[in-house]
Amino acid sequence: MELTLKKRKKNSIIPGFPLTLGYTMLYLSIIVLLPLSMVFFNTVSMSWSEFYETVSHPRAVASYKLSLGTAAAAGVINVIFGTIIAWVLVRYQFPGKRIVDGLVDLPFALPTAVAGIALTTLYAPNGWIGQFFDFKISFTPLGIIIALTFIGLPFVVRTVQPVLQNLSSEVEEASASLGASRFQTFTKVIFPELLPAIITGFSLAFARALGEYGSVVFIAGNMPMKTEITPFIIMTKLEQYDYVGATAIATVMLVTSFVLLFIINLIQWVTNKKFNQQ
Numbered sequence: 001m002e003l004t005l006k007k008r009k010k011n012s013i014i015p016g017f018p019l020t021l022g023y024t025m026l027y028l029s030i031i032v033l034l035p036l037s038m039v040f041f042n043t044v045s046m047s048w049s050e051f052y053e054t055v056s057h058p059r060a061v062a063s064y065k066l067s068l069g070t071a072a073a074a075g076v077i078n079v080i081f082g083t084i085i086a087w088v089l090v091r092y093q094f095p096g097k098r099i100v101d102g103l104v105d106l107p108f109a110l111p112t113a114v115a116g117i118a119l120t121t122l123y124a125p126n127g128w129i130g131q132f133f134d135f136k137i138s139f140t141p142l143g144i145i146i147a148l149t150f151i152g153l154p155f156v157v158r159t160v161q162p163v164l165q166n167l168s169s170e171v172e173e174a175s176a177s178l179g180a181s182r183f184q185t186f187t188k189v190i191f192p193e194l195l196p197a198i199i200t201g202f203s204l205a206f207a208r209a210l211g212e213y214g215s216v217v218f219i220a221g222n223m224p225m226k227t228e229i230t231p232f233i234i235m236t237k238l239e240q241y242d243y244v245g246a247t248a249i250a251t252v253m254l255v256t257s258f259v260l261l262f263i264i265n266l267i268q269w270v271t272n273k274k275f276n277q278q
Contacts, residue, residue: 039254042247054248063230064252070141070229071209074148075202082156082205083198089157090164104158107151112214119147120218139221144229147215152205159201160194167193199268203261210257 043051054060089101107115123130123137123146130137137143167190175185213231220227230253237246 036254039247039250042244043251046244046248051248054245055252059224059228060230060233060249060252062225063228063233064256066141066144066228067210067230067253068256070144070148071206071212073145074152074209075206077145077149078152078156078205079198079202082153082201083160083194085153086157086160086164090161091169104154107154112151112212113218115150116147116215116218119143119150119215123219138219139223139227141227143219143221144216144227147219148209148212151212151215152209155204155208156198156201159197159204163194163197195271196268199264199271203264203268206264207257207261210253 046054085104089097089104120127120138120143122128123143125131125136125138127138137146171189172185175189176182180188211231213229213235216229217232220229220232222228222232230249234246234249234253237243237249
């Protein structure tokens with residue numbers, strides 16, 4: 001025990017482990033835990049029947065399905081195309097590469113309301129892109145997926161990109177020299193290295209999409225039972241001064257998000273453990 005403490009003290013760059021740990025826990029408690037706990041405290045004031053009636057209302061249930069489904073779909077799309085974009089930015093040199101690399105971060109800097117208005121303008125039935133399709137994009141779940149894909153793309157690209165930069169192209173050349181095909185090289189050499197970063201990027205994009213409001217509320221149309229997302233229902237209840245009802249629905253989303261992220265992180269931990277044992 002004493003040897004462990006000495007080793008920790010020796011390897012620590014910032015002195016005062018108890019002090020820094022205490023500051024970390026205090027900071028996280030004030031910034032994260034305290035606001036989240038207030039959601040549960042407000043919900044406790046409801047009776048179980050009132051809580052169940054609020055969170056199981058058909059409009060609320062429909063919004064849960066829509067929010068979870070579109071967030072998951074956008075996360076999967078971002079995993080596929082975000083990984084491809086990261087690969088292109090790392091492995092190839094082409095004119096305007098720095099500009100393309102900077103455009104990836106644009107959803108971070110662009111206000112979400114501006115993004116929502118821009119996407120609605122593009123994909124509306126009379127919009128620049130929407131007019132060329134026989135089916136509607138705006139005011140449908142497809143439009144919501146597009147908006148969530150837009151705001152979640154940087155999370156996947158920026159988590160996969162550093163891993164690809166550390167993965168030398170010589171590894172691929174060695175695999176090819178040993179007789180492996182391109183598919184075998186990707187599945188046996190590249191993909192296992194990228195998988196932890198891909199899972200992390202998906203979890204970040206999924207979490208962001210699940211609670212997104214500004215970029216979705218315009219393109220969704222907010223039609224009850226069809227395109228009404230859960231954050232919009234929460235905002236509606238807040239505008240009606242139904243704070244308890246809003247926190248009840250927020251509690252369901254909070255618990256659901258925590259369980260899903262816990263499962264994703266568990267999968268990532270198991271994947272890392274298997275990879276390290278190989």
